[in-house]
Amino acid sequence: MSVSKPHPHDSAPLHVTGAARYIDDIPLPANTLHLAFGLAEIAHGRISALDLGAVRSAPGVVMVLEAKDLPGDCDCSPSNHDEPLLSGAHVQYLGQPVFLVVATSHLAARKAARLAKVDYQPRDAILTIEEALAADSRFEDGPRIWERGEAGEAIDTAPHRLEGRIEMGGQEHFYLEGHAAIALPQDGGDMVVHSSTQHPTEVQHKVAHALHLPMSAVRVETRRMGGGFGGKESQGNALAISCAVVARMTGKPVKMRYDRDDDFMITGKRHDFRIDYTVGYDDDGRILGLEFQHFTRCGWAQDLSLPVADRAMLHADNAYWLPHIRIESHRLRTNTQSATAYRGFGGPQGMLGIERVLDHVAHAVGRDPLQVRTANYYAPASDAAPAVQTTPYGQPVQDFILHDLTAKLAAQCNYAERRKAVAEWNAANPLIKRGLALTPVKFGISFTLTHLNQAGALVHVYQDGSVRVNHGGTEMGQGLFQKVAQVAAARFGLPLEAIQITATDTAKVPNTSATAASSGSDLNGMAVKAACDTIRDRIAGFLADQAQCAIAEVQFADGMVSVAGQSMPFAEAAKRAYEGRVSLSSTGFYKTPHVAWDRIAGQGRPFLYFAYGAACSEVVIDTLTGENRILRTDILHDAGASLNPALDIGQVEGGFVQGAGWLTTEELVWDRAGRLRTHAPSTYKIPACSDRPPVFNVSLWDAPNREDTIYRSKAVGEPPFMHGISVLMALSDAIAACGGLYPALNAPATPERILTTLDQVRHV
Amino acid sequence: MSNKMHIKMTVNGKAEEFLAEPRELLIYTLRERLNVTGPHIGCETSHCGACTVTLNGKSVKACTLFVAQADGAELTTIEGLGTPDSLHVLQEAFREHHGLQCGYCTPGMITRASKLLEENPTPTEEEVRFGMAGNMCRCTGYQNIVKSILAAAAEMNAAKEAAQ
Ligand code: FES
Ligand code: FES
Numbered sequence: 001m002s003v004s005k006p007h008p009h010d011s012a013p014l015h016v017t018g019a020a021r022y023i024d025d026i027p028l029p030a031n032t033l034h035l036a037f038g039l040a041e042i043a044h045g046r047i048s049a050l051d052l053g054a055v056r057s058a059p060g061v062v063m064v065l066e067a068k069d070l071p072g073d074c075d076c077s078p079s080n081h082d083e084p085l086l087s088g089a090h091v092q093y094l095g096q097p098v099f100l101v102v103a104t105s106h107l108a109a110r111k112a113a114r115l116a117k118v119d120y121q122p123r124d125a126i127l128t129i130e131e132a133l134a135a136d137s138r139f140e141d142g143p144r145i146w147e148r149g150e151a152g153e154a155i156d157t158a159p160h161r162l163e164g165r166i167e168m169g170g171q172e173h174f175y176l177e178g179h180a181a182i183a184l185p186q187d188g189g190d191m192v193v194h195s196s197t198q199h200p201t202e203v204q205h206k207v208a209h210a211l212h213l214p215m216s217a218v219r220v221e222t223r224r225m226g227g228g229f230g231g232k233e234s235q236g237n238a239l240a241i242s243c244a245v246v247a248r249m250t251g252k253p254v255k256m257r258y259d260r261d262d263d264f265m266i267t268g269k270r271h272d273f274r275i276d277y278t279v280g281y282d283d284d285g286r287i288l289g290l291e292f293q294h295f296t297r298c299g300w301a302q303d304l305s306l307p308v309a310d311r312a313m314l315h316a317d318n319a320y321w322l323p324h325i326r327i328e329s330h331r332l333r334t335n336t337q338s339a340t341a342y343r344g345f346g347g348p349q350g351m352l353g354i355e356r357v358l359d360h361v362a363h364a365v366g367r368d369p370l371q372v373r374t375a376n377y378y379a380p381a382s383d384a385a386p387a388v389q390t391t392p393y394g395q396p397v398q399d400f401i402l403h404d405l406t407a408k409l410a411a412q413c414n415y416a417e418r419r420k421a422v423a424e425w426n427a428a429n430p431l432i433k434r435g436l437a438l439t440p441v442k443f444g445i446s447f448t449l450t451h452l453n454q455a456g457a458l459v460h461v462y463q464d465g466s467v468r469v470n471h472g473g474t475e476m477g478q479g480l481f482q483k484v485a486q487v488a489a490a491r492f493g494l495p496l497e498a499i500q501i502t503a504t505d506t507a508k509v510p511n512t513s514a515t516a517a518s519s520g521s522d523l524n525g526m527a528v529k530a531a532c533d534t535i536r537d538r539i540a541g542f543l544a545d546q547a548q549c550a551i552a553e554v555q556f557a558d559g560m561v562s563v564a565g566q567s568m569p570f571a572e573a574a575k576r577a578y579e580g581r582v583s584l585s586s587t588g589f590y591k592t593p594h595v596a597w598d599r600i601a602g603q604g605r606p607f608l609y610f611a612y613g614a615a616c617s618e619v620v621i622d623t624l625t626g627e628n629r630i631l632r633t634d635i636l637h638d639a640g641a642s643l644n645p646a647l648d649i650g651q652v653e654g655g656f657v658q659g660a661g662w663l664t665t666e667e668l669v670w671d672r673a674g675r676l677r678t679h680a681p682s683t684y685k686i687p688a689c690s691d692r693p694p695v696f697n698v699s700l701w702d703a704p705n706r707e708d709t710i711y712r713s714k715a716v717g718e719p720p721f722m723h724g725i726s727v728l729m730a731l732s733d734a735i736a737a738c739g740g741l742y743p744a745l746n747a748p749a750t751p752e753r754i755l756t757t758l759d760q761v762r763h764v
Numbered sequence: 765m766s767n768k769m770h771i772k773m774t775v776n777g778k779a780e781e782f783l784a785e786p787r788e789l790l791i792y793t794l795r796e797r798l799n800v801t802g803p804h805i806g807c808e809t810s811h812c813g814a815c816t817v818t819l820n821g822k823s824v825k826a827c828t829l830f831v832a833q834a835d836g837a838e839l840t841t842i843e844g845l846g847t848p849d850s851l852h853v854l855q856e857a858f859r860e861h862h863g864l865q866c867g868y869c870t871p872g873m874i875t876r877a878s879k880l881l882e883e884n885p886t887p888t889e890e891e892v893r894f895g896m897a898g899n900m901c902r903c904t905g906y907q908n909i910v911k912s913i914l915a916a917a918a919e920m921n922a923a924k925e926a927a928q
Contacts, residue, residue, distance in 0.1 A: 006862075008859050008860060008862060009859075009862065009864060009865065009867070011867060012858070012859040012862075012864060012867075013848040013851065013859060014848060014867070015858075015859075015864050015867030015870045015871075016842075016846075016851060016854075016855035016856075016858045016859050016864070016867075016870055016871075016874060017802070017842060017843065017845070017846060017847055017848050017851070017855060017871075018801065018802020018803070018841065018842035018843050018870075018871040019802070019843075019847075019848060020867050021801075022804070022868065024795075024801075024804070024805065025795075025801040027799075107792070173902075174902050175866075175868075175902060176804070176806045176812060176814055176866065176868040176869050176900065176901070176902050176903075177804070177806070177866070177868045178805075178806075224866070224867075225866060226804070226866045226867070226868030227865075227866045227868060227902050227903055229902070259808060260806070260807045260808060260809070476866055477864075477865030477866025477867065477868075477903045478865065479865070646862050647862070649862075650862050650865055650903075650904060650908060653904065653905035653907040653908070654865060654902075654903045654904045654905040655905075656905060657905030657906065658902070658905070680807065680809055680811070681807050681809065681811035681812055681900070682809060682811055686900060686902060687905075687906075688897045688898075688900060688906075689892075689893050689894075689896040689897050689899065689901075689906045689909065689910065690893045690894050690896075690897040692893060692905060692906045692907065692910070694889070694890070694893075696905075696907055698907075
């Protein structure tokens with residue numbers, strides 16, 4: 001069977017020869033126009049004069065559009081209708097698109113966009129969490145608060161208490177392929193859009209809104225993205241809308257691609273967070289009561305910030321039983337890029353909050369942090385103890401496997417011996433210090449907005465036996481298309497090569513959800529399975545009828561169909577069914593069962609299940625310079641019964657490195673004027689090949705999902721990202737070897753921050 | 765325009781000749797003028813390596829070279845290494861060992877790796893890691909990229925030995 005095999009990525013032969021097409025590679029009609037935005041140079045204020053004369057007369061420029069020239073607001077928001085395509089007079093962040101240049105080439109448009117003369121009336125900009133709090137600048141009326149038990153009382157009556165704070169930076173997605181879109185005007189005003197988006201249906205919706213068309217008149221196609229990571233969930237809307245609006249105005253094909261700098265300056269990033277905590281605990285470091293305050297900078301528009309901040313709250317427990325807890329979440333509006341979805345969607349930030357608490361408590365009670373972590377784990381699920389512990393939001397943790405998983409990883413990576421070796425090393429070496437940490441992940445799988453947990457598919461079997469599969473998920477490198485093709489091949493008993501994979505297309509499968517929340521194969525795999533089974537059952541019914549046998553006697557395997565012991569190639573069966581006037585095309589549909597969630601009360605079952613894993617990292621720091629390296633990382637990750645172990649391990653490795661990058665080298669710096677200073681790879685450092693840990697062992701915890709998911713697999717896109725937390729905790733451990741105080745290390749732990757923290761722990 | 769320059773170059777064995785503004789960037793020459801779209805645009809500031817090509821036997825980043833600097837040059841891009849039906853050893857290794865996810869970095873990676881293995885046919889793990897440090901990948905965490913390159917090196921060396 002094709003499932004659970006380590007097949008290479010379906011597009012690999014095209015990728016390795018440079019033949020795979022991204023938006024920027026699509027051949028264009030000769031009269032295609034190109035676009036570039038002119039960007040605001042202040043963070044907040046009013047444009048008092050806009051002189052676009054030089055832009056208009058620049059070589060190659062066809063026209064220049066301001067907000068007033070657009071057919072309406074051309075809103076780009078995925079949520080709150082608060083993102084006009086162009087700013088108009090009111091500027092809300094530095095980098096906001098103010099005008100749109102239409103030119104005969106990409107470079108002509110970009111060069112012309114620099115020539116505007118703009119007079120501004122600056123107003124005070126709100127840039128930081130502190131400034132936003134002082135001005136009460138926020139989304140929603142006040143903080144969202146979820147609580148269970150009596151956290152305040154539990155803290156007051158606990159044997160010990162401590163307080164702390166962790167600040168963690170945002171993160172630029174740095175998908176290697178920047179945003180891009182093409183619009184091709186059609187007959188009768190219809191529009192076809194190619195977009196590098198994780199959410200074709202949303203692009204369709206927003207383009208239809210901008211053009212005052214019904215959604216049915218707009219078709220959006222996405223073959224693949226050069227990486228997404230959440231950055232292409234809503235941020236591609238502006239390009240697609242721009243292209244469509246100009247295509248409508250000119251009747252010509254239109255293309256837009258962000259230059260890397262523009263991509264940094266315009267688009268949203270991961271939310272940065274400050275998390276304050278007060279915790280009450282006992283002598284063993286067991287948490288008795290806990291209060292969290294989450295503060296996050298959402299930027300100028302709402303975008304997806306509310307569900308992101310919710311998911312941070314939903315992961316404030318990570319793997320730990322917290323009987324008394326109160327979480328207060330502030331979603332702050334600032335004059336910066338509108339922070340958006342990024343792999344983990346707030347989960348990593350919430351999880352880092354509690355991991356910091358555990359680390360801090362372990363330091364206070366003087367125990368190995370791993371011991372304190374496992375002491376606080378949810379009770380293992382067992383038939384003997386049917387009273388299952390619940391998360392702070394009331395979901396029973398029925399599938400908790402972290403006790404066994406952690407023990408196995410600790411044994412595999414020789415945690416205990418290496419803990420001793422690190423202590424010996426640190427005793428012997430005054431300048432170069434080592435640190436070790438093993439941290440767990442429990443990540444909830446499903447969209448928290450319950451209605452998004454649905455998917456559709458369209459499958460055709462042709463009379464020659466070939467199969468074409470379409471579904472609502474998008475391919476961004478994660479291997480979704482291959483996994484889904486493996487499912488289809490398994491349902492028809494066909495070799496994988498018989499399945500034709502096609503671009504995501506809103507005209508084939510409507511009303512799709514974003515490929516996000518790690519849900520791609522869970523949702524689309526099930527929808528494709530349903531469609532395949534419908535066709536297979538029709539063929540089986542027809543052949544059984546002909547042979548006068550039971551349907552159960554029709555079997556599909558190894559490219560053959562056997563009917564009551566007689567065997568024929570699948571193609572022959574398809575041909576017979578076609579000639580027998582059997583429909584060989586079907587849609588399929590799936591909706592995730594059991595999920596129900598009240599986000600205001602913070603109660604319910606937002607997740608179908610949890611994905612688990614644990615990582616152990618060892619690092620070394622130079623205490624004179626703050627320089628640091630990861631020496632070794634071991635990961636054991638739960639992908640259920642993996643649909644494709646090779647692709648899943650790839651997700652774990654890539655996720656970990658990206659997570660470690662978030663917490664170490666990737667630093668976003670805004671200056672006092674609100675200008676993002678790290679807006680190119682020259683200053684914004686994603687991990688390079690030489691940063692990868694020299695020893696890096698990844699394996700899968702191979703056990704079926706407790707829930708009835710596609711072949712009992714588990715989602716794997718986001719959860720491994722949070723294994724990067726082990727690196728930050730290991731760095732903290734190395735610093736702790738240098739002094740008596742707790743190293744309250746903030747992220748990203750750049751050499752500068754490590755030096756600052758070293759100073760703090762030494763000043764006892 | 766009057767300041768165009770007469771450029772000649774060989775791209776993947778094919779002679780090309782055209783008039784171009786001397787400051788045209790080589791990546792645009794390749795992608796837009798010659799329709800060679802394997803080399804990608806990732807950053808346009810010579811940091812990411814998505815645009816890596818081989819120019820007169822050296823790895824270069826085509827996004828920060830003027831076409832005038834490539835006048836008379838011999839260029840090889842990913843398209844010059846192999847085709848989907850007949851993959852180069854490195855291409856097959858990247859496919860088989862999952863040295864890619866979204867694939868956007870892949871053409872530049874493989875083009876660079878092909879030079880690396882010419883410069884050093886028997887690299888250690890560490891030499892691969894540092895030799896590839898100018899090519900960024902946001903998806904894979906590099907693990908399988910290193911694995912693919914080492915596997916290809918082993919295979920190429922075995923083939924060489926067998927031939928001797
Ligand atoms: S595009 Fe040339 S190095 Fe990034
Ligand atoms: S595979 Fe996506 S950037 Fe390397």
